[in-house]
Amino acid sequence: DGGITQSPKYLFRKEGQNVTLSCEQNLNHDAMYWYRQDPGQGLRLIYYSQIVNDFQKGDIAEGYSVSREKKESFPLTVTSAQKNPTAFYLCASRGRNTEAFFGQGTRLTVV
């Protein structure tokens, strides 16, 4: 089945550690996005990529890094520089002139 998959669903990280969230899509979409959602808040854009080997910072990129080596994959690394990383992270992809499809999210908790 075509779709967008995020893993893992739940992730725990110790303070000071880097952690990478996976996002894979087999929809042949060029654009991919990472959003952060905090309780009672809207989605905020972290990074986005319009094409392979290219990506741009969103509104809250500090403390995060991404890569886009393959069209299908857009992993997000939450670094130790991110001071408040506990949140729900959503990945999305979109083809030209199509709607955005979202993954089921990863809930990251710092312990």
Place this chain on the structure above:
Amino acid sequence: KNQVEQSPQSLIILEGKNCTLQCNYTVSPFSNLRWYKQDTGRGPVSLTIMTFSENTKSNGRYTATLDADTKQSSLHITASQLSDSASYICVVQGNSGNTPLVFGKGTRLSVIA
């Protein structure tokens, strides 16, 4: 600045009743507007997508309207069900094909028996 404002922030209605959610935007130039439903702890799922020339679009018990002149949209839910309890998010895209989407903060709808 491109913004999407939704109202109300939260809403509680009785099962079987109708309700209307509002979305105002300042994104320009405008390409399309989408309504998503997000269950708690899940990713958003698309309900409707409307382009500049469309005024109304229905998807089952959901009917979205768009007034591109006043930059307003509404989502009307008829005969609400308990399963309609979720956050409803309005998302607007600018005119470039790959412009990042601008999200509203959502309306939290609770349907009670």
